[in-house]
Amino acid sequence: MIRRLLKYLKKYRAALIVSSLFAILSGGLLLIGPLFLGKAVDALTAENGVEWDALGKNLVLLSVFYVSGAVLSYLSPLLSGKAAAGAVTDMRNDTFRRILSLPLRFFDTRPHGDVITRITADCENIYDGIGQSFVQLFSGVVTVVGTMIAMFVISPAIAAAVLCITPLSLIIARFVVIRTARLFAAQQKKTGELGAHVEEILSGIRTVHENSMEDCEQGRFEEINAELYKVGRSAQFGGALINPSTRLVNNISYICVGLMGALFAVSGITAGGKIITVGVIATLLSYATQFAKPINEIAGVTTQIQNALASAERIMNILDEQPEPDDSGLDRLTVSEGSVEIEHLKFSYVPEKPLITDLSLRAEPGSVVAIVGPTGAGKTTIVNLLMRFYEPLGGTIRVSGTDTQTVTRDSLRDAFSMVLQDTWLFTGSVRDNIAYGCPGASDEQVREAAKAACAHSFIRRLPDGYDTLLTDGGGNLSGGQRQLITIARAMLCDSPVLILDEATSSVDIVTEQYVRQGFGNLMKGRTSFIIAHRLATIRNADLILVVDGGNIVEQGTYSELMARRGRYWGLENAGR
């Protein structure tokens, strides 16, 4: 894990090494500072008046230390931050690329929110972990160890006292953090629960109004809210304890250093062979404050680094997913005529549950093939296999006489125009959404496609017409309108085979009629596959396939099937 992380950092190692070096140097300067401060104070409080030479010399040295310390402590996190941002950006891009090369099974089975979190929040965690915490940890350790050594050199007794007291603050902080971590988690959970409840009720606000459920829902909300108050209060108080508690410990160690130093000075106890002067006390006091600070920081930093490692693991999980095999070496599919043949197709999503066991069909160029059947019969699965979203377990599919396994997936998919029942729109203008399949289309072409899809009249009425920005997957449009835009998108693509999978399910029956006229023009000379629930819309198909249990149970034209009084006839009579 760490090795793989390091691989990403390798490119930026120069910046990281320099950054660490700067961190050590600035830590060192921070240590030397108080020493010269003490000397300066001694020069001030010398027995025979102020020693101006010594004071001047020390102050000049001090300012050199301070200025270079400031520069170094600015550059160090800057460099490491840049390196970390670069490494994380690489990692993020790799993750995204890997995701795009994964088979569709990944998208169908993984919760989308979880994957998105990995690309956003987990990458952020890693950035925080290596970019900031790393350097902080580094300079923190340098400061703590250095201060301790410096204090021991000056006065072992006082250093020992500080060493006894200060870890107390660490222990207190640890204790409080562990105790409150549970409370914070509980608060987080309740907040999530409250958010989910609010989301559910407010998205169903119409139903709440219609059934005048306001009082009841307010009651339920107040219940959760009251629970949130209880955990929130304790968590907040627990969290608020840390600062004053560590401040108390720091104050006590500050007082102890001062008092001990003063007592030693009065009683003439020497430290390291030297008399303790006011300047030495000043130095010690300065070290005492410096010593405590990073200790508290390190506690926070270690959890951050732990988080980063956990996040890195989640990213690596995705990078370890098996991508679709590379097919760049294969030929591109060239389509001379749009025939589609399926022979002895075998497929299942889960090995234990065979879905398609032996499916064969032939669609003549320019014909219209309708696929009907009950929910779960495998209609959409056939589309998945035609487009090679999923790979068959056996059998062959030929488009224009070519086995689809022998050509690149991209070129195969170029041969199809497709409208799915779940309408997918991306953030962008209406025009961009329609032109998604062929970005070079002119405004005129886009408008024509929209007209053929009966989308032109409502698009014109949108605030900015074709330039209206669609957000939230087209949340500002109705289901039918979204569907019409995806239909226009398919209409714009000039592909030999057309697939309509419940393409007009959200469109009303009259509009559907017009859309079908548009499709009629589009389908001329093209092979099309239509999956539909409303049987009325597919009666004119050249071939109707009734699918159930993954296989074709009946096929023929409308009149043939009606005459046979079999499954299709039953479906027609059941109506909807």
Place this chain on the structure above:
Amino acid sequence: MTKQKSRKAENQILASAKKYRKWFVIGPVFKLTEAIFELLIPTLMVYIIDRGVTGRDGAYVLRMMPLMIGIAVLGYLSALVCQYVASLSSQGFGTELRNRLFRRMLDLPQKDADRLGASAMVNRVTNDVNILQQAAAMLIRLAIRAPFICIGSLIMAAMLNLKLTLIILCALPLLIAAVALVMKLSVPLFGKVQKRLDNIAVISRENMSGARVIRAFSRSENEKKRFGDESKEYYKAVVRVNRISAMLNPLTTLIMNVAVIAVLWFGGKMIDSGDMTGGRIIAFVNYISYMVTALLVVANLVNLFTKAAASAKRVNEIFELPAGGGSRPAASPDGDNTAQDAAPVFELVNASLKYSGGDDVPAALEGANLAVFPGEVLGIVGITGSGKTSLVSLLTGLYACTGGEVRIKGRNIHDWDKKELSRTVRIASQQSTLFSGSVAENIRAGDPSVTEDEIREALRIAQAEEFVDEKGGIEARVERGGANFSGGQRQRLSVARAVVKKPEVLILDDSFSALDNATASAMLGAIRGSGIKTLVIVSQRAGSVRYADRILVLDDGKCAGLGSHAELLETSEIYAEICRLSGEAEDEGQAGGAGPAYAAGNAEGGEAL
């Protein structure tokens, strides 16, 4: 006027804090006590050094020890009191504000709720209130303390030596300027970073949900580029903001250290002339560092309060909207509640509904006139967007008509108490929204007077008894949005919810679209036999309404025909067209034979995998 409005609304936020008013005084008082104790420590150290060390008085040093530790402990205890008060009152304030805000959201007119959208409202109840809550806590904990430490240090320093304080007075504006500059430059940059990260999330989400379409159109390379570009912009933004924000600490420390050097130099001159002691110099240096630390806290506070102000504005936006939905006192029942059968149970008089104000936006419903009598079955048909749902939204009072009038039992709908209205007119709406909880809770819909027997009867009427029993009876769990029920089952549960209290008027808004004909007609029969007299059936399909007493045909927001099936076939072109397109199968009517078992039930949704 806007000022007046915002003041009224602000009261809602302040009112939520009112209960905790005293804590907002007590908390800071304790915090101030702590700050004073803290400020005393360096001064006491002066005495130890000047009198103890320089004066060689060991007993004095020992005497000071318990005093100083006592002060530190007392300071700690005051801080604890303050922290406790702060968590108690800030959380209490947030809880109260959330309750008020949620109540107001529930009471918003549907029009405003639609316009705002659920996610915007959710953000306000959660994120914005959280920020306000945090700001309240910080107000108690730090807003007084940090400036006090700043000023207090300055005063203490001035008491030690007035002339040297001039150095601080020179450094202070520099420090403030440095902090302000860094913040001014970095805050908008942080905003940009967040925006970029949001974009990355959006692209990722779209690529997850659109995987099929992206592949179908072979656009993977473009998506990679789109993501790569955004990711690069994000990188640049992060590096840019780092460049600025990393300056804060080194810059302030440097300014402070320069001040310390100046203090030492000029302090030296004063010691020379006997105006200053070594101990005082040390204390002086200490106060400077206190001040810088406190100043950084103030900077963070300014940041937090800026954010809180934005949140307060967003929360106030909700409070400023008129609460339309709230229940009105019921008009005294003056006899017309028990209207004679001859009087219409509801009437639309020239009723219009327009969702947005623009002149060029056509009305969703225009000049609708209709009177329906008790016991009547009314069908409403029309294509998508013809105004069917708008019309029934007027009947349930979800929307107020923008022109004309709606009368229920002879009384203007505005004069009805909301609860009473929903007992009289009930709708099973298109969306069939269910809430997480049990089946019983969903059907009860917040009415505690609904008995278990009534729930069972409602399920029976809605043809839902069988599948509810299969799921484990009326206490069976309903997942969020009814996800564990199919579309047809959700429709039936939503009908059960509407019929449970036997309303006088029942509206079925496209309630059969996922049901097979046999189930639909059984349900209709059960409803008619249950004592619900007046029925309104809304549908896109002619088959579902053909046996209604009268059918209203809507087209482009206007009434385009009213009459029986046979009459309309003759007189209304649209109706005839809808009938024709609905297909012959539907001409056989709802009583048509039941199909094979697999075709029955839930056709909605298609297959996912």
